[in-house]
Amino acid sequence: MVGEKVLVVEDERVVARDIEKRLKKLGYFVVASVASGEEALQKAADLRPDLVLMDIQIKGEMDGIETAEQIRTELDIPVIYLTAYADEDTLQRAKVTEPFGYIVKPFDERDLHVAIEVALRRRLAEAAVRVALKKEKELSELKSRFWSMVVHEFRNPLASILSSAQLLERHGHDLVEERRREYLYLIQNSIRSLDSLLNDILHLSQAERQVLEFDPQPIQLESFCQQTIEEMLFSTGFSHQIIFNPQGSFKDVCLDQKLLWHILTNLLSNAIKYSPQGGVIYLDVICPNGEVIFRIKDSGIGIPPEDQQHLFQPFHRAENVGSIPGTGLGLTMVKSCLDLHHGEISFESEVGRGTTFTVKLFSSCRVPN
Structure with a gap:
């Protein structure tokens, strides 16, 4: 050495x-x-x-x-x-x-040289062991946080489903139609939350196990974005408005449709979740010089500066989310998909004034070097 x-x-x-x-x-x-x-x-x-x-x-x-x-x-x-x-x-x-x-x-010099080399390699080995032990401890803590989060996030919607179902069973004949619909809506919304949580966990697990692969294919990008927006609006009960603004030509665009779906649905879901009821979300799509740029802008609660550096860490949620449900896995999934897609992500945010995420993807039917 x-x-x-x-x-x-x-x-x-x-x-x-x-x-x-x-x-x-x-x-x-x-x-x-x-x-x-x-x-x-x-x-x-x-x-x-x-x-x-x-x-x-x-x-x-x-x-x-x-x-x-x-x-x-x-x-x-x-x-x-x-x-x-x-x-x-x-x-x-x-x-x-x-x-x-x-x-x-x-x-002699040989004894000195051997002693020094052995010592230096032992030092490297001990450092590697310390790093491994630290990672093992971090992984153990992460698993503990994961299961605590899963229990907590499952318990709330399950409790809502159970209590609503019991009220409908016991007092359904005495309830006015409007109240019955409220309970049914609560059950449906809770089921959507459970389904979203299960999907987040499943997709993140697939990304970590590298089950998800990068497979770019020609894609009708404009119709794909419109369909994704319709799915998002339907799943959230049309509580918000999403304005789609395509710019430029989308001819010969090649992207991985599965990865892109995960990226857009998570970013749009967060924009809806953290924006006021009836708020407007903007999705701009631009295709300059072999790239595809997606810009998702909302006027929601924004991200505090102290939380921004931890934004893509699993289970991390900003301090200002309050009682808004969530797992802290969505952006982790986005980052995993972007890494597979050789893409980049950046954002600008101000508390109380909203957040804009910008995603850049390489548009080609070959894997970039």
Whole structure:
């Protein structure tokens, strides 16, 4: 591992120079050579070497073992002891500090080189293990959040369905037609919420398992967008208006229809969900220079600045959504589909004034490089 930075801690100046020469000959970079524990701690903190070669008998109030222990625990820098002392007591004290190697003087370049390479590779291996453990912990926490979210999101619509059905069963003959329709509408809306949640979970699972594939084909883009809008309006009870504004020619457009459907339905669903009843949503579609640009604009609640950097993380929901139902999976699904489609997404948002998402897709019947 040529070029790694090494700090030498040796109080014998002649020995220190010899070590420096050998290290440079082997291809390592000596960041500094110091004689005391206090200097070693300061240099290690300032220069952040990849490795410290530490003599046990050094100048200052701390010996090499005490210094190595602080460097290891406070700075997480591996230490190799380089000393003429190999008695049992010294070895036992050194073991406690968990050194990455122990070389007894006199030594040759091969011993030095092998000890350093082993130490550096061990450091990389330990770092990889720490990263793996961190990811495992994050995954465990994510799964826990997932199941908590699923239980919570299922419980609310199921409770609404059950209570509405019980009221209709017990008092249906006494209810006026308008009230009966309200209960039926509540049941239908709750079922739609459950269906949406199941679809979100299923589609995200497919994306993560790479079941979804990128398969661009020629597409009648304008009619596809119009049909998607009609589906969205029907599924939401025509509570909002969606204005479709196609610009330019859609001839010879090739996109993955399945991925595009997931992208548009999730973005339009969010625009409807977070806009006031009767609000207007705009869908602009532009085809410049082999790209297709989709722009979805609403005048809803907007996204707080502190939430914007977490927008595409699973289960994350902005702090201002209040009681508006949702899972925090829609935009995660959008991002997964865009990655498969080699696309890009950006957005502009202001709290209380709405959000605009812009999606750029590469329009071609071949996979881009």
